[in-house]
Each structure stands twice: as C-alpha cells, then as structure tokens.
Amino acid sequence: MVLRRVLASAALVAGSAATNFAQFSSSGYGLSVNVPSDTASSGSGSIYLQISAPSGTQWIGFGQGSQMSGSNMLVVYASDSSNVTVSPRLGANHVEPKLNSDAQVSVLEGTGIDSNGNLVANIRCDSCLSWSGGSMDPTDSSSKWIYAYKSGDALDSTSTSADITQHDSNGEFKLDLTTGTGGSSSNPFFASSDDSSSTAAAGTTGTATATGTHATAPGSDITGSVSSSAATATSTSGVSSPLTSSSPSSTGDEVESDPNKGTRTAHAILMPLVFVVLFPLSALTIYLPYQEKVRRVHAPLQVVSIILMLVGLGMGVKLANKLGEIDGYHQVVGFVVVAWMVIFQPALGLAQHLNFRRNGTRSPMGHGHRWVGRAMMLLGIVNGGLGFMQAGKVGSEETPTYAVIVYSVVAVVIFIIYLAVVIFAPALAARKNASRGAVTEKPIRPKSQGYEMHSRAADQRA
Numbered sequence: 001m002v003l004r005r006v007l008a009s010a011a012l013v014a015g016s017a018a019t020n021f022a023q024f025s026s027s028g029y030g031l032s033v034n035v036p037s038d039t040a041s042s043g044s045g046s047i048y049l050q051i052s053a054p055s056g057t058q059w060i061g062f063g064q065g066s067q068m069s070g071s072n073m074l075v076v077y078a079s080d081s082s083n084v085t086v087s088p089r090l091g092a093n094h095v096e097p098k099l100n101s102d103a104q105v106s107v108l109e110g111t112g113i114d115s116n117g118n119l120v121a122n123i124r125c126d127s128c129l130s131w132s133g134g135s136m137d138p139t140d141s142s143s144k145w146i147y148a149y150k151s152g153d154a155l156d157s158t159s160t161s162a163d164i165t166q167h168d169s170n171g172e173f174k175l176d177l178t179t180g181t182g183g184s185s186s187n188p189f190f191a192s193s194d195d196s197s198s199t200a201a202a203g204t205t206g207t208a209t210a211t212g213t214h215a216t217a218p219g220s221d222i223t224g225s226v227s228s229s230a231a232t233a234t235s236t237s238g239v240s241s242p243l244t245s246s247s248p249s250s251t252g253d254e255v256e257s258d259p260n261k262g263t264r265t266a267h268a269i270l271m272p273l274v275f276v277v278l279f280p281l282s283a284l285t286i287y288l289p290y291q292e293k294v295r296r297v298h299a300p301l302q303v304v305s306i307i308l309m310l311v312g313l314g315m316g317v318k319l320a321n322k323l324g325e326i327d328g329y330h331q332v333v334g335f336v337v338v339a340w341m342v343i344f345q346p347a348l349g350l351a352q353h354l355n356f357r358r359n360g361t362r363s364p365m366g367h368g369h370r371w372v373g374r375a376m377m378l379l380g381i382v383n384g385g386l387g388f389m390q391a392g393k394v395g396s397e398e399t400p401t402y403a404v405i406v407y408s409v410v411a412v413v414i415f416i417i418y419l420a421v422v423i424f425a426p427a428l429a430a431r432k433n434a435s436r437g438a439v440t441e442k443p444i445r446p447k448s449q450g451y452e453m454h455s456r457a458a459d460q461r462a
C-alpha cells in the first residue's frame with residue numbers, strides 16, 4: 001500500500017494530467033479502468049472504462065462481480081462497420097444477460113472500430129459502484145471481475161438489447177483499482193486536439209507507474225495480466241488505440257484465460273474413457289469363453305467404470321455450478337444416464353445373474369440390462385457430443401478440433417468392434433461346442449446362449 005501511494009504521488013508529480021489505469025488483458029481482450037480522484041475519495045461517482053477487443057470479435061463483455069449472476073455487465077459489439085454499441089446488462093444464471101435499463105452509461109469520443117478492426121469502447125459509467133445486485137468499492141485493491149467473448153460475424157446492431165449467443169470463452173480476474181486512481185479527465189481515453197492540458201495528443205506515449213501483477217482466480221490459475229499505466233493514446237482515425245495493447249507491462253505476459261480449464265479437460269478425458277471405451281469393452285466381456293466371467297470379469301470391470309464415471313460426474317457438477325449451467329441439456333441427459341448406470345443397470349444385471357443361476361434363461365431383467373444398457377451407452381456417447389458443443393464451438397480453444405476427431409474415431413472403432421463381437425461371438429461359440437460334440441445331447445438353447453455365452457448344458461458339464 002505504501003509503495004502504491006508513493007508511486008501514485010510520483011505519477012502526480014511527474015505529470016499533472018497523468019491518468020492511471022488498472023488494466024487487464026487476455027488474448028487481445030482488454031479492460032482499462034480509471035477511477036477519478038474525486039470518485040476514490042468520496043466513494044461515489046463516475047468511473048471510466050475502456051473495453052477493447054480484436055478484429056473478428058462478435059461481442060465482448062466485462063462484468064463486475066465474481067459470477068454471472070448479479071454481475072453488472074457492459075457488452076460491446078459492432079453497430080456498423082465503424083462504430084460499436086455499448087449495452088449495459090445484468091447477469092443472470094442460465095440465461096442471456098438482459099438489458100439493464102437502470103444503468104447510467106455514456107459512450108465517449110474515441111469509441112469505434114479502428115483501421116485494424118479492433119473494437120474500442122470508451123465508457124463513462126455512473127452506475128458502476130452500486131447496482132441492483134451488488135456494489136464495488138472504488139478503492140478496492142482486489143475488485144472482482146468476469147469477462148466473456150465470442151468470435152464471429154459482426155452483429156451490426158445499434159440496439160442495446162441485441163440477442164447475443166453463448167460465449168466461446170470466459171474467465172475471471174481481479175483488478176487493483178488503486179493503481180487506476182487519479183486525474184479528473186472527462187475522457188481519459190481520448191485526447192482531443194484542442195485539449196491543451198493533454199500530455200499525449202497522438203500515438204501511444206505513456207508511462208508505466210506500476211509494474212503488472214498476475215491476477216489469480218480462486219483455484220490459483222492465472223487468468224490474465226493486470227497492470228497500471230498512465231497513457232492517453234489517440235489514433236488519427238478518431239478511434240482510441242486500445243490501451244492494453246500499448247501498455248508495456250501487459251504485453252508478453254503468459255496468459256491463461258480460463259480458470260476452469262483443468263477441471264473441464266479432466267472431465268472431457270474421463271467421461272469419454274468411461275462411455276466410449278470402458279463400458280462397451282467391459283460389456284463385451286460377457287462373450288468371453290470363461291464360465292466365471294460375469295462374477296470375476298464383467299461385474300468388477302463395470303464397477304470400476306461406474307466409480308470413474310462418478311468421479312467424472314463430480315467434476316461435471318463442479319463446472320456446471322460455476323457456469324450456472326446445472327440444468328443445461330448436457331447436464332440433464334448426463335444425470336439421467338449416470339442414474340441409470342449407477343442404480344438400475346447393476347440391479348438388473350444382478351437380478352438376471354441370479355435368475356440365470358437358477359433357471360439358465362434370460363429373464364426380462366436380462367433383456368432390460370442388455371438393451372437399455374446399450375441405449376444408455378449410446379446416449380452417453382451422444383451426450384459427449386453435447387458436452388463438446390456446450391464447451392465451445394469446434395475449433396475453439398475449449399473444443400479443439402482434434403478432440404472431437406479423436407472422440408468420433410474411437411467411438412466408431414469401438415462401435416464396429418462391439419457389433420462384430422455381438423454378431424460373430426455366438427456363432428463361434430456354437431461351432432466350438434459343436435466340434436466338442438456338445439450338440440449330441442441337444443442343440444444350444446438360443447435363450448441361454450444369448451446371455452452368458454455358455455449353455456446350461458455346459459454349466460452342468462463343468
């Protein structure tokens with residue numbers, strides 16, 4: 001704190017018009033916040049925000065708070081080929097954030113789309129320290145923020161309530177607002193040519209007054225870089241240069257934009273392993289030419305599959321809760337499939353096994369175990385696809401193309417193996433029995449051969 005005060009006063013001495021910014025940037029998506037001295041000392045008033053995004057961005061949103069629900073958000077998208085729309089929204093769980101008609105937001109000069117296609121919005125916000133759902137202390141040294149963006153075609157909408165579709169990527173970070181405190185400019189992002197007090201009329205001159213620190217999300221993943229600088233940059237096109245791209249301390253930092261990445265990746269490896277590989281291959285062990293296969297092979301392997309599935313479920317629930325997606329399609333289908341696999345599938349299997357021991361036949365429980373089990377495996381595999389779709393569009397950072405290709409190829413290969421075994425194994429077993437002379441007694445009863453691959457007769461021989 002002392003050091004920051006010294007730096008802040010040093011900045012004030014060095015240049016009377018210097019304005020400080022607390023900054024965050026990740027993959028070209030940037031936020032610079034200035035808290036005017038008056039706002040900092042009185043605890044109320046305006047703050048200034050610059051939101052910038054690279055060319056190809058459909059929308060970018062920054063929000064105050066640590067989660068979408070109750071977050072005070074500013075969403076920026078193209079209004080036409082040269083300017084942007086700033087839409088204040090209130091975050092809600094599960095649904096697209098709605099226009100916040102109570103917000104008091106002014107779009108300032110220097111806002112627009114620059115010659116490189118960057119979206120830049122210079123904003124004065126008079127309702128960013130207190131809003132319905134939360135508040136922010138302008139002297140908070142670890143204020144909480146979230147952000148999300150989506151790449152794609154420009155929305156080209158001047159409406160502040162334009163429909164925005166689900167984000168490609170999102171994250172959270174903390175800003176030390178004290179590093180962005182100072183000045184009294186009515187537009188700290190834009191120096192008009194007739195503004196004689198401006199220290200920087202053109203270009204990207206600026207002085208860093210504090211070195212950047214990494215913002216850490218709960219769970220310790222680095223979510224971006226935060227820095228403070230004093231810079232007033234204006235390009236000749238009338239659109240401000242994105243401050244975060246010219247800030248010396250915010251470039252070149254290793255940026256990890258997604259605090260959920262570890263959990264999501266683990267979930268996306270474990271669940272496909274269970275549904276695409278373990279369940280089907282363990283199901284096929286029922287065709288092994290070994291009498292104790294159900295008790296010694298099939299059932300124990302499926303118990304392992306179920307335990308791994310429950311671990312994967314735990315990760316999925318954790319992710320869904322963080323994203324407010326606990327009732328999404330992927331989640332609901334997942335709950336149904338997991339419930340079946342944990343409760344009914346083993347119960348039916350056990351019932352059939354006991355029935356077989358007693359009667360040597362396949363019971364309705366056996367049919368259910370086989371056919372509903374197969375349907376649930378398929379549903380689980382399809383649900384993996386829904387999971388990929390929910391994480392992000394194919395080719396995005398969250399859903400890399402190779403992951404979808406590997407998933408599909410392995411699923412098809414296992415499907416072919418499964419079909420081949422199911423079709424050919426009974427015939428092979430029958431031929432083997434025939435060559436042993438087993439058929440001299442009586443032909444294998446189709447009812448029993450379908451379940452445990454040895455007939456009742458084979459049981460008695462053993």
Ligand SMILES: *[C@@H]1O[C@H](CO)[C@@H](O)[C@H](O)[C@H]1NC(C)=O
Pocket residue numbers: 082083084107108109110111112113238239
């Ligand atoms: C974009 O709109 C804002 C607010 O209406 C205005 O101040 C700014 O000059 C416009 N930018 C361009 C490049 O036209």
